[in-house]
Amino acid sequence: MMSRDEAEVLAANEAFYAIFASRDLTAMEQLWARNLGITCIHPGWSPLQSRASVIGSLRGILDNPTSPKIRCVEPRVHLLGETAYVICFEVFSGSRLVATNVFAREDGEWRMVHHQAGPVATSDEAEEEEAVDPGALN
């Protein structure tokens, strides 16, 4: 059975993706930690390692009328005491990414501290790739 912490982390993770539909920048800012440092690696980007750059990049996405809604699929939470991370797929516009979302408890709430998303093979490709040696993929 899922613990209360796990359920709260999954709810925060779900809220992150819901904001790409609601485009609510205030909700996005509140979702991320305020006292802890925050970081973000968008697919193909160099890492953003300051609050200004992370929130600025998210504002750019939410302000862009062409940026897609993102559906979170198969989220799985991994709890590490006062920190947790979720691994999930992000599905939108026929694309699929895989993400790591790190959360930390701050002021009694689970807040996001890090996000990395990157490309993932489609199911067919994944089956083929898992049959070969991972070294060959680098």
Place this chain on the structure above:
Amino acid sequence: MMSRDEAEVLAANEAFYAIFASRDLTAMEQLWARNLGITCIHPGWSPLQSRASVIGSLRGILDNPTSPKIRCVEPRVHLLGETAYVICFEVFSGSRLVATNVFAREDGEWRMVHHQAGPVATSDEAEEEEAVDPGALN
């Protein structure tokens, strides 16, 4: 000044990359947490979320004579109490990836619990991409 925890986490992170040169599977197994769950997202792969699949994938890389040595560049540690994560670039064979490596303190040692690596733009590309809206990159 760097704290002792930060220095220890960076050393564990450095050890992870050194193993791709030494090809020492025992050292690799000892680097990862033993009691906590471990997970790994290799570039382009579906996430591995069991000890057997994570260690198995790393064994495949270390056993492959053609898999490259990996140099870790610009590691930066983010401490969250008993958990920490490092963001760094991975450089090998003219390629460059960006990684998130999550560590947790277990039995008094900082051990790896999660790794995700994905593609990153080269410096020139990054400058161009950061000038456009991030929504367009999805």
